[in-house]
Amino acid sequence: MKLDSIDKKLLEELQRDCKQTNKELSAKLNLSVTAIYERIKKLERSHLIKQYVALLDKKQLDLGFMVFCHIKLTQHSEKHIVEFEAEATKLQEVLECFHVSGEYDYLLKVVVKDMQHFREFMMNKLTSLQHIGSTQSSFSINEVKNTTAVSL
Amino acid sequence: MKLDSIDKKLLEELQRDCKQTNKELSAKLNLSVTAIYERIKKLERSHLIKQYVALLDKKQLDLGFMVFCHIKLTQHSEKHIVEFEAEATKLQEVLECFHVSGEYDYLLKVVVKDMQHFREFMMNKLTSLQHIGSTQSSFSINEVKNTTAVSL
DNA sequence: ATACATTTACGAAAATTTTTCTAAATGAAA
DNA sequence: TTTCATTTAGAAAAATTTTCGTAAATGTAT
Numbered sequence: 001m002k003l004d005s006i007d008k009k010l011l012e013e014l015q016r017d018c019k020q021t022n023k024e025l026s027a028k029l030n031l032s033v034t035a036i037y038e039r040i041k042k043l044e045r046s047h048l049i050k051q052y053v054a055l056l057d058k059k060q061l062d063l064g065f066m067v068f069c070h071i072k073l074t075q076h077s078e079k080h081i082v083e084f085e086a087e088a089t090k091l092q093e094v095l096e097c098f099h100v101s102g103e104y105d106y107l108l109k110v111v112v113k114d115m116q117h118f119r120e121f122m123m124n125k126l127t128s129l130q131h132i133g134s135t136q137s138s139f140s141i142n143e144v145k146n147t148t149a150v151s152l
Numbered sequence: 153m154k155l156d157s158i159d160k161k162l163l164e165e166l167q168r169d170c171k172q173t174n175k176e177l178s179a180k181l182n183l184s185v186t187a188i189y190e191r192i193k194k195l196e197r198s199h200l201i202k203q204y205v206a207l208l209d210k211k212q213l214d215l216g217f218m219v220f221c222h223i224k225l226t227q228h229s230e231k232h233i234v235e236f237e238a239e240a241t242k243l244q245e246v247l248e249c250f251h252v253s254g255e256y257d258y259l260l261k262v263v264v265k266d267m268q269h270f271r272e273f274m275m276n277k278l279t280s281l282q283h284i285g286s287t288q289s290s291f292s293i294n295e296v297k298n299t300t301a302v303s304l
Numbered sequence: 305a306t307a308c309a310t311t312t313a314c315g316a317a318a319a320t321t322t323t324t325c326t327a328a329a330t331g332a333a334a
Numbered sequence: 335t336t337t338c339a340t341t342t343a344g345a346a347a348a349a350t351t352t353t354c355g356t357a358a359a360t361g362t363a364t
Contacts, residue, residue, distance in 0.1 A: 001212075011206070011208060014205075014206035015205055015206050015207075015208065016203075016205065017203070017204060017205070018170070018171070018204050018205055018206040019170070019204040021320080021321060021322090022321075022322075023320085023321075031342080031343090032342060032343045032344075033321085033322085033343090033344090034323090034324095034341095034342070034343060034344080035341070035342050035343075037322070037323075038341075038342080039341095046212070047209055047212070048208060048209050048212050048213070049206050049207070049208060049209075050207045050208060050209050051168075051169065051206070051207045052169060052170050052171040052204065052205070052206055052207075053166075053167055053168065053169070053170055053204070053205060053207060053300055053301065054163070054166035054167050054170040054201050054203070054204055055167075055201070055202045055203045055204075055205060055300055056163060056167065056200060056201060056202060056302060057199055057200050057201075057202050058302060060153075060198070060199070060200050061200070061302060061304065063302055066250070068250070068252060068259055085296045088296065088297065089296060089297045092302075092303035093303075094297060095297070095298075095299055095300070095301075095302065096297060096298050096299070097296040097297040097298075098218070098220070098292045098293075098294070098295055098296060098298075099292070099293040099294035099296055100220060100290040100291060100292055100293060101290055101291040101293055102288070102289075102290040102291075104290070106296075107220055107290060111302060136254070137254075138252040138253055138254040138256070138259060139252060139253040139254075140250045140251070140252055141250075141251040141252060141253060142237075142250070142251035143250055144237045144240065144241060144249040144250060144251055144258070145240065145241045145246060145247070145248060145249040146247075146248050146249075146250075147247055147248070148205055148207055148247070148300060149205065149247075150208060150210060150213060150215055150244075150247065150263060151244035151245075152213065173349085173350060173351090174350075174351070175349090175350075183313075183314095184313060184314050184315075185314090185315095185350090185351085186312095186313070186314060186315080186352090186353090187312070187313050187314075189351070189352070189353095190312075190313085191312090193352095
């Protein structure tokens, strides 16, 4: 769908805080409450807004240890790819899994409590996946920027 | 703060859909609307819930090209690190930036429209940052899993 | 076990927000 | 310009959030 500048501002606001009331948004964007309401509904219907989610503080949940795992498969047939992806998706520690170009086949973002838990994840879950060739892990030393919001 | 099993279920729900009404949540968790309300407020006050955000469909926004950039700095003094991080944070194409262990110093998640735009980003923004040594880019071929929700 | 303090839960009422409806305004196409 | 479709606005209705008073449950110390 086509977006005008008001839609864009609206989306920027909702990406920052989707629990704002239509009244608050109408004040910021100089529109009536109903106009805001209708625009949001339209953005939802078009699935441009995919989801409204709560973001949690991983530190407080004892999930402050983030690891990026670069993975090579042993083979690259359709069958192997499909099977690996299905299994990787099931792992709760894996928040993100991308098939990527370059030296490695996959890049995973893994979240666990600490190094001990990562060791367990590595041994019991990751390396026991089918078709895994090699893995190379990078630990997050510092989260410099981490946003879900894109610029419009 | 300490979480019981109800809090955990509540957080799982809110990570999936934070716009559910307290009435809907009260039905799912077998609690009164007020109990749900008080528990959510407590989770917000403790900052365990950091933010409520709308997630957008990047494809529809012409931001369907994702690249992971591995970056080495020329030097690793505090000054260089601070300066690089400040500049990287400012770049709108960079959604995530992590200081990581291993062969490279930083891992960036970059979102742009297509290869042409990535080329421009690379030439005009990334490689013109101060203190950049080398970069190695991995293109996302397929988004296998990409969630903001952690398991509790 | 008893007493006390704290937390948690509930239902009703109040305040606010969402949603619907109708009419006016705006814009595009014939 | 006229017509048709879309967008906006304001008011009313419906639904939800928030507050409040009170009761039940839980935990702690004596």
